[in-house]
Amino acid sequence: MGAKPQLIVKGRKFDQVLEGARNVFMRDGFERASVDDIAREAGVSKATLYAYFPDKRLLFLECASAECRRQAADAESHIDPNAPIADVLRLAAERITAFMLSEFGQRIYRVAVSESENFPAIAQEFYHSGPKLVQGRIAEALRCAVERGEVAIDDIPFAAAQFAQLCKVDIQDRLIFAPAPCCTPQDTTRVIEGAVAMFMARYGVKV
Amino acid sequence: MGAKPQLIVKGRKFDQVLEGARNVFMRDGFERASVDDIAREAGVSKATLYAYFPDKRLLFLECASAECRRQAADAESHIDPNAPIADVLRLAAERITAFMLSEFGQRIYRVAVSESENFPAIAQEFYHSGPKLVQGRIAEALRCAVERGEVAIDDIPFAAAQFAQLCKVDIQDRLIFAPAPCCTPQDTTRVIEGAVAMFMARYGVKV
DNA sequence: GATGTTCTGAACTGAGCGGTTCAAATTTAT
DNA sequence: ATAAATTTGAACCGCTCAGTTCAGAACATC
The missing domain is CATH 1.10.357.10 (Tetracycline Repressor, domain 2)
Known part of the structure; x- marks a missing residue:
């Protein structure tokens, strides 16, 4: 079979994290959104989330940029x-x-x-x-x-x-x-x- | 001397509280504004503040209403x-x-x-x-x-x-x-x- | 099925915040 | 001067939250 398009993302759950964060940030805004909430919404452990984004602010910036695009x-x-x-x-x-x-x-x-x-x-x-x-x-x-x-x-x-x-x-x-x-x-x-x-x-x- | 116009406010520092709260809320918004900050800005002790407004939300509502007026x-x-x-x-x-x-x-x-x-x-x-x-x-x-x-x-x-x-x-x-x-x-x-x-x-x- | 990577879950730290309490100090009224 | 009301400061409680840690499970790769 043809090789699937290997994106630069490192792990499997990267998109899940972004998607979950998007939902929660859009619902609650930056301040009121809790990282635990985002992890739950994304169906991902908090550790995984922090493996991708070492900081809540970075996660938000990434989400917001993606939404703008x-x-x-x-x-x-x-x-x-x-x-x-x-x-x-x-x-x-x-x-x-x-x-x-x-x-x-x-x-x-x-x-x-x-x-x-x-x-x-x-x-x-x-x-x-x-x-x-x-x-x-x-x-x-x-x-x-x-x-x-x-x-x-x-x-x-x-x-x-x-x-x-x-x-x-x-x-x-x-x-x-x-x-x-x-x-x-x-x-x-x-x-x-x-x-x-x-x-x-x-x-x-x-x- | 003529009696000063006695407002309905109970204590002396009432206006100070409102004024301080106004400043901080307008600067930081509701969530980011801390009650300790407001008290400091108002030059008033936290206890006094809570004597007038038993709840941060009430204080905010009062401020916002006043600003609208x-x-x-x-x-x-x-x-x-x-x-x-x-x-x-x-x-x-x-x-x-x-x-x-x-x-x-x-x-x-x-x-x-x-x-x-x-x-x-x-x-x-x-x-x-x-x-x-x-x-x-x-x-x-x-x-x-x-x-x-x-x-x-x-x-x-x-x-x-x-x-x-x-x-x-x-x-x-x-x-x-x-x-x-x-x-x-x-x-x-x-x-x-x-x-x-x-x-x-x-x-x-x-x- | 062995190996290396990714993910998990849950507990933990440390800090900040809203709200409370109270004895002492200050101000006001009489 | 004295009594009543108001204010103070600082400590304190309970809770939430960002961020950490790690042993082990799940997964992918060959």
């Missing part, structure tokens, strides 16, 4: 640069709101904010593999649309940031601060349509 | 409902960005997010005495402007939320996630002017 990979959507810009924006808005509404999106944001002071490196990585990356994608699409003459924009990155921001209207704050059932699909749709309408009103070229 | 009081600015709406919005935007950029604004947001899961009541109070309140103020101003025929808006609260959101473009994320020197006054001005321009393009009535 995963997040960036998930954002790898193919944007059709030839579609009408309003459609492209609507699609982007749908992805942004969906991410915010997802369990994963909320948890990672919370953890990133909470630990941004103790782990500034992680905060930066999150920023670049999340908001900044999205902004860049939108900017690319806008650049195409400007060339096609659909929109007139002087500061493209800024306009992209404005649009991304408009997608969060009322959703982000309520998700974080208000109790659970706070964003109906209708709300989301209104935010998305509102964002597109506002953006086109500002930058759209009258036909 | 303070925050709401600070927002008590007089909006001239007869001024042109663009000017009103510009002023509101300046206040919003100034708050975000302030040390206080950043700390309270961070703490609110961090503790929103363990203290949902606090999170809600923060939301209502902060973002929600601001949104309400803007909505009022918009209502006047609609009556004057300066703008045409169907969903006023939503439009207010949109504007408030536009004031945070790129600032909020960078303040939280990126290292310190990240927002020049020029950046801020661009965000404010960009928000007003966009809002007026969408809702302004052509003269």
Whole structure:
């Protein structure tokens, strides 16, 4: 049989550890997560865990980095640069709101904010593999649309940031601060349509 | 001499305790703040502290509530409902960005997010005495402007939320996630002017 | 099935923290 | 001055948690 792809990981349980840590850290944050809990969740002995990661902080850093990479990979959507810009924006808005509404999106944001002071490196990585990356994608699409003459924009990155921001209207704050059932699909749709309408009103070229 | 205003507080050191707790909680968050630290910061013995607040959580709740009230009081600015709406919005935007950029604004947001899961009541109070309140103020101003025929808006609260959101473009994320020197006054001005321009393009009535 | 590696489980250390206690000291009120 | 209320400091309890240790079991490899 063909040799299985031998990864650089030293032992069998490496991935289990990372997976378990991911769950617990995302659930409880860095401080409240206990190493014993992580070991239990990972189905691994504490000794094994410490064989791989001699320090809780290192384990957290590794997890957070992995999550950021995963997040960036998930954002790898193919944007059709030839579609009408309003459609492209609507699609982007749908992805942004969906991410915010997802369990994963909320948890990672919370953890990133909470630990941004103790782990500034992680905060930066999150920023670049999340908001900044999205902004860049939108900017690319806008650049195409400007060339096609659909929109007139002087500061493209800024306009992209404005649009991304408009997608969060009322959703982000309520998700974080208000109790659970706070964003109906209708709300989301209104935010998305509102964002597109506002953006086109500002930058759209009258036909 | 006239009797000093006797507050309902039982002892002399009550305010000291609250003040010290405020500082430490805002610096370290709930979990990382130690009661011994708070007592030291307040210049008060641990026994005294526990005489007033028999529980760390109660102390935190009291502090957070007080901060929310303070925050709401600070927002008590007089909006001239007869001024042109663009000017009103510009002023509101300046206040919003100034708050975000302030040390206080950043700390309270961070703490609110961090503790929103363990203290949902606090999170809600923060939301209502902060973002929600601001949104309400803007909505009022918009209502006047609609009556004057300066703008045409169907969903006023939503439009207010949109504007408030536009004031945070790129600032909020960078303040939280990126290292310190990240927002020049020029950046801020661009965000404010960009928000007003966009809002007026969408809702302004052509003269 | 022998050998070397990885994993286990459970006990242990040491430190920090929330919360308590109390006799003595200080402040305030009468 | 005296009595009552408040504050102090320091020791103390019980608990949790990060990190260590190690003899032996499970596993992989040849």
